[in-house]
Amino acid sequence: MTWLQSTLAVCLAPLIVTAAIARTDASLDDGALEARWQSFAQTASQTRPAQAFPYAHCFKRAAEAHHLPETLLLAVARGESDFESDARSQANAYGLMQILWPGTAKHLGLNHLSDLLEPCTNVEAGARYLKELLERYHGSFHRALAAYNYGPSRIPVAGGELPDGAVWYSGYILRHLDFVLNGGGKQPGASPPGPYADEDKLFIIRFARPYRAAAFVESLQPSFGEIRLDWFRRPQGGFDVVMLYSTEQERGRGQQLLSALGF
DSSP, X not given: OOHHHHHXXXXXXXXXXXXXXXXXXXXXXXXXXXXXXXXXXXXXXXOOOSSOOTTHHHHHHXXXXXXXXXXXXXXXXXXXXXXXXXXXXXXXXETTTTEETTHHHHHTTOOSHHHHTSHHHHHHHHHHHHHHHHXXXXXXXXXXXXXXXXXXXXXXXXXXOOOHHHHHHHHHHHHHHHXXXXXXXXXXXXXXXXXXXXXXXXXXXXXXXXXHHHHHHHHHXXXXXXXXXXXXXXXXXXXXXXXXXXXXXXXXXXXXXXXXXXX
C-alpha cells in the first residue's frame, strides 16, 4: 500500500467502519441467510445466468446431471476461483470450484491431481459434492454451502450454531449468486451484460479481512456510477478489490476516478 493509499484509508475509516458494521450484521445473520437461500430454492430450477460465463457447457452439463441449479454452481465457482481453472489455494484446493486435494478429491473418486485441473471434471466433482451435501442437510443450501467450505464434520445436520466463518461463506456465495442472476448490478437502462470473459478487472487494493474489502467497495461505489467495483476472496489468501470494465473508455474513466482518490 502506498502512502497515498494509506492516507485515503485513514480518511475513509469512519465511513468504512460504519458500512462494515451494517454489512457484517446482515451477512453473519444465520437465520436471515437460511431464509434467503430458502427463497432462492423455491424458484432455483427456473433461474438462468444473466450472461455467458466461462466453461458454460461444463456448468450446464453438471447441473443437469445432478439436478442442481446452474446459477448456484456458477456462483460457487465465481466466489471460489473467479473461473480460473488452474487456481490453487493455500489449503491445497484446486480448480474452478476449489476441490481439496487429496481428501475431498479422492472421496469423489478423483485419484490424480491433474483431474482437478480439467475444467469439466472439476465442475462435475464440485456439483456432485454439493448434491451430496444437500442430501445430507435435507435440501438446505445454507448448510450445504457452509459444509462445502468448512467440511461436513463441522456443520450439524440440523440445529446447533454454525461457525462464523461458515456463515460468512454462505453469505459470500449469495453475493456472487446475485451477480450471476443480475449481471453484476447493471443500472436500469444500461445495455445487457456481454460475455463474462469480455470483462476485465483492474486490481485496486488487497485487504486481509473481508469486511474491510466489502466496506471499501460500498464506500466508493457511489462515486463510480455505472463502473462497477467488486471484491473477491483470493485462493492464495486475502481479499482483492477490483474495478470491472468492458471497454477502454470505462477503464480510462475509472482510472481517472482512482487517480483523483490517490491511487
